[in-house]
Amino acid sequence: MPLNPPPDLPLNLPRLVIAAPASGTGKTMVATGLLAALRRQGLEVSCHKVGPDYIDPGYHALAAGRVGRNLDAWLVGEDRIAPLLRHAASTPRPADIAVIEGVMGLHDGAVGRGGFASTAHIARLTGSPVLLVLDTTAQGRSAAALVLGMQLFDKGIRIAGVILNRVGSDRHELLLRQALEEVGVPVVGSIGRSAAVVTPSRHLGLIPAAERHDEAERTVTALADLIEASVDLAAVRAIAGSAPELTAPAWDPAAEVERVASGVPVAVASGPAFTFSYAETAELLAAAGADVRPFDPTRDTALPTGSRGVVIGGGFPEVHAEALSDNAGLRADLAAFDGPIAAECAGLLYLAAELDGKPMVGRIQARARMTGKLTLGYREAVAEADSAVARAGERVHGHEFHRTVTDPAHGEVAAWRYAGDQGGSRQGFSVAGIHASYLHTHWAGQPSAAQRFVEACR
Structure with missing residues (x-):
């Protein structure tokens, strides 16, 4: 509690x-x-x-x-x-x-x-x-x-x-x-x-x-x-x-997760290309025992020293595709990285083989491109396989917000299978320690993701 x-x-x-x-x-x-x-x-x-x-x-x-x-x-x-x-x-x-x-x-x-x-x-x-x-x-x-x-x-x-x-x-x-x-x-x-x-x-x-x-x-x-x-x-x-008394107790990340490690370095993407994140994500990771270390994929030529896991959230890689592609040192570091990676939307595009024709990290065998269509809305999703952020069959709430597509749209093992009015559609990639998709989730609503990720890093 x-x-x-x-x-x-x-x-x-x-x-x-x-x-x-x-x-x-x-x-x-x-x-x-x-x-x-x-x-x-x-x-x-x-x-x-x-x-x-x-x-x-x-x-x-x-x-x-x-x-x-x-x-x-x-x-x-x-x-x-x-x-x-x-x-x-x-x-x-x-x-x-x-x-x-x-x-x-x-x-x-x-x-x-x-x-x-x-x-x-x-x-x-x-x-x-x-x-x-x-x-x-x-x-x-x-x-x-x-x-x-x-x-x-x-x-x-x-x-x-x-x-x-x-x-x-x-x-x-x-x-x-x-x-x-x-x-x-x-x-x-x-x-x-x-x-x-x-x-x-x-x-x-x-x-x-x-x-x-x-x-x-x-x-x-x-x-x-x-x-x-x-x-x-x-x-x-x-x-x-004039607002009435607010009696609800304060949310506490330390009460939402178990501390399963101590000071495990977790690299979290930041900078102009990756501005989409919820503050509670870092708080939950820290409560589970991570040492959260930001890095900027448009500038930093390597992951933070000793990184055991990588989180790449949302943002605008399509706007900064040239800078991301030109940073060959970091792309090579991520290509060789053997720890767990959790990626959402922009992170998915960055891990792809290319974005609008520009080389990206290449950990996911898909090509991404801008389109004129906006994909927007809440989603209910079920994890298709065990990963560093979810158990197979685990149900989560999330949202999509993008104008890009990937070809293919999902891997042989998808990250998620959508439920509700999008029931049956598969989305994203779950492969070789990577969990990447267009779905944004808020880890305060799924705190087990933070604990599970730190455990995988440990």
């Missing part, structure tokens, strides 16, 4: 969810700016993202000065959501407030599962009041009806305030405020159409902050300025402070 929360972490953690009726309304802009603005006020801010998204937490981390974390009920299970929130709010220092950015529209979750894993679902599980960001373009009094409908659709949540975005004029703002007053939802901020701060995007969404660090810091500063000028921060803090 998880340990009790640290005594210096109050049970009444102030918190709120930044949500919206739909994608593209400005949630990330508002959440990131709010994190930075609250930090300017001297607060320690814990930052969170609903869903499996890896990119937004990178901007959250820049704004808050601490690791961005995810809250996804599909990936980790409902029972772990509040404990993971408390863990994040106590690591590395107790937080004064927690800000949770939603995903898609407020009530959008896993397809066909009645809003499971939606922003509203996470708001219920954490008892967090909701601050709704409204795109008011071409909308007037109807905005109030929209907000009222969003509230009535799920009476288990509380929409405690609204931030108006893309407001056309002072008159437009007055009209909106009067309408929302009629339904009893306060307006705590108003952002004009000309005030937006643009963050560049590409084929899978925003460009990760790690790939444009200096520019990203300037973006975060501009967003903080915008929120300070447009939002009543005292009202936001009051809304966060």
